[in-house]
Amino acid sequence: MKAIICEKLGMPSDLVFKDVDSLEPESKEVIVSVKACALNFPDTLIIQGKYQMKPELPFSPGSDISGVVIKVGSNVKKFKVGDPVFGIVPYGGLAEEVRAHENRVFPKPDKMDYKTAASFMYAYGTSLHALKDRAQLKEGETIVILGASGGVGLAAVELAKNMKARVIACASTSEKLELCKNYGADDLINYNDEDLKLRIKELTDGKGADVIYDPVGGAYAEPALRAMAWKGRYLVVGFAAGEIPKIPLNLALLKGCEIVGVFWGRFTQENPSGHMENSMQLFNDFNAGKINPHIHKVFALEDVPKALDEMMNRKVMGKLIVEI
Numbered sequence: 001m002k003a004i005i006c007e008k009l010g011m012p013s014d015l016v017f018k019d020v021d022s023l024e025p026e027s028k029e030v031i032v033s034v035k036a037c038a039l040n041f042p043d044t045l046i047i048q049g050k051y052q053m054k055p056e057l058p059f060s061p062g063s064d065i066s067g068v069v070i071k072v073g074s075n076v077k078k079f080k081v082g083d084p085v086f087g088i089v090p091y092g093g094l095a096e097e098v099r100a101h102e103n104r105v106f107p108k109p110d111k112m113d114y115k116t117a118a119s120f121m122y123a124y125g126t127s128l129h130a131l132k133d134r135a136q137l138k139e140g141e142t143i144v145i146l147g148a149s150g151g152v153g154l155a156a157v158e159l160a161k162n163m164k165a166r167v168i169a170c171a172s173t174s175e176k177l178e179l180c181k182n183y184g185a186d187d188l189i190n191y192n193d194e195d196l197k198l199r200i201k202e203l204t205d206g207k208g209a210d211v212i213y214d215p216v217g218g219a220y221a222e223p224a225l226r227a228m229a230w231k232g233r234y235l236v237v238g239f240a241a242g243e244i245p246k247i248p249l250n251l252a253l254l255k256g257c258e259i260v261g262v263f264w265g266r267f268t269q270e271n272p273s274g275h276m277e278n279s280m281q282l283f284n285d286f287n288a289g290k291i292n293p294h295i296h297k298v299f300a301l302e303d304v305p306k307a308l309d310e311m312m313n314r315k316v317m318g319k320l321i322v323e324i
Helices: 041-046 114-118 121-134 151-162 174-182 196-203 218-226 250-255 264-270 272-287 301-312
Strands: 002-005 016-019 029-039 064-072 084-088 097-101 105-107 142-145 166-171 187-190 209-214 228-236 258-261 295-300 319-323
Touching: 002 301, 016 301, 029 114, 029 301, 041 301, 064 097, 064 114, 084 114, 084 121, 114 295, 114 319, 121 151, 121 209, 121 228, 121 264, 121 272, 142 151, 151 166, 151 174, 151 209, 166 174, 166 196, 174 187, 187 196, 196 218, 209 218, 218 228, 218 250, 228 250, 264 272, 295 301, 301 319
Parallel strands: 142 166, 142 209, 166 187, 209 228, 228 258, 295 319
Antiparallel strands: 002 016, 029 064, 029 097, 029 319, 064 084, 084 105
């Protein structure tokens, strides 16, 4: 089978497109013929050895997949050959075949095409866990979403609006902010042109934000935290800016606020029943037309290095899809 392989840690240009052996399942695994794989920011980190998980070389990156089951392990109960599925794997998705534990994939809803299905779980799973479980976002509260036009950010915009919060979307260009507006954002901040802290304060009549959703980190973290309301919740989702910020902890004291970590992958392992409950909520929301992933561009498997370069250069709005 064809696959994108990371043979040495490095940049997207170091990845190799090559033939590798087909896969065989362990007893509780399925082998999926991959139809589509969404790219996520951790894919740019894992190939550099900068992600929490560090697979043994060589490996194929890619975790957000959809496809058709072509082999089942001896103890698999939930699926059979021919079933269309989607879900999350630790890595290996940027290939014609991927192995997955049967508990890590779901039946693909009829209303979802394969590209949409591959766009779904990582972005919406992360954002629902962040807003529902970690922030406990309430109707009428104000949430500021940094990096709001990215995959997880745009999902957070949709979900927060569904939870009847007021959404302030922050991004770096007018084009990105227009997309956020189309997805329901109430107010917009271009943090390349505006003072982030002052603008949040202006939009909230001096109160500040009840929740900050931050998948960006870097230079925007501290000004956003300084614009936090009393007893607010600052969600640490990721570091797309490339820099892990160092936060003055006196700010948490002065604002009586919480700095809350969001690690969706760990949550799915530690609380599988909660993960299943959230997943069912997302499926129902999709079927009801309440959420709809935005696909920015579709790439062929051999063009994955170009796609990851676009992601690293922050040119992406919504999701990048590799169609196989």
